[in-house]
Amino acid sequence: MHISEGLMSAPVLAGGAALAVAGMAVGLKSLRSEDIPRASILSAVFFVASLIHVPIGPSSAHLVLNGLIGTIMGWAAFPIIFMGLLLQGLLFNFGGLTTLGLNTFNMAAPAVLFGVMLRPIVNSQQPWLPWVAGFLGGGLPVLASAILVAIALYLSGEQFKFVALQVIAGNLPVIIIESVVVMFCVKFLKKVCPEILDPGASNALEGVSA
């Protein structure tokens, strides 16, 4: 999922970075002081999740958990994922500094999109709807991120069909695992600490400053 250094053409990198900066601006603006502890913890979760490795096929995939971050934090997913990626790049050699912007966009944008879209379902009072929302909110962002990576590779000149299939197939187990994990997380949070998922408690989702 992390695009390494030296693969991408400059315009793709610059475009990704510009989109990431825009997302970061909205995300940081939406982040109130009450959200900072949650954001930091999720950043730590994201940072460590990439080490949980799913050996499959010719390549290796790892957990992303951007769905979890988007479901809980909405727009703040941008700064959260940026911090996690920055430290992964510096300490683990995952991705790299030149691809930081592009990688941030690829992982955070789907998180925000699905997080905001599924928010009403997560907070529904129906007993089973949050399960569905958690399941979709966990898996779909990973799938969308894989597609974005494939598009970025295509724009930089690699053969699209092959790489796209490879990226998506390589992440299929991750998509399934994360769907289930986030499904249980959402149910668990609704039970233990519903205010974490409550839109009233977090206006991060509307992208407006407090």
Next chain:
Amino acid sequence: MSYSPKRSRPTDSPQPLLWSGSLVSGRKIRSRGWLRRLTFRLTAAFLGVLTGALVPGLAFGHSVYIFAWGQSDQICTDSYFSRKSPVRGGRVLMKTADGTLIESATTDEKGSVCFNRPKAEGNLLFVVEAGQGHQADFTFRAEDWPALTDDTVALSPPPAAATDLATADISSTEIASVQPTLDINTIRAVVRQELATQLGPINKQLVLQSEDQTPGLREIIGGLGWLAGVFGLAFWWSARRRRAKTP
């Protein structure tokens, strides 16, 4: 955890939570609470087990690495994600130092692929494309070739006389007469080549060990420390802004 006001039957002494649902039955609301607690416990158990099951996997990273080492007339490469996970079916490109492609090949099950020694002099650049945007390179320095330049001469078919002696029935006296014909350079060349073959895998192991950058506990703890620090900074900043706003 405390009693919710929904629980209608007043209790003089607080009952253990476990009892109130499972043992005292009869009311619908109670049995529902029991079910709710069960799903809660199952969810918690699932998340706990998942964490426990995944932690051993923490040792693996997913960066990609490549390493090349020279043999007498060919150069071999190993590509891997981590020590236990080779790059299968990845494309390895052999390039000159200035980036001109010489040859490319696909890795086997063990992540290795060998090339014939190129005619080009100088350093070689090996690039592995492991798909999904994974890529790594390794520079093979020209001086790392096993010293064989004069060996090839020395190891060229020995003179006819020596062959005859070797195939003939050799007695101890004859050996004494053979020895002077084996000149010191030939012996040196043979030993050198033998050593190169023997030490090749050891060298490879050494480089693998020094190159293996699989993130360890130190990096993980360090990263979490950084995040804690950034958290503190952000919190301090927001508190400062808030204080500035309030008169």
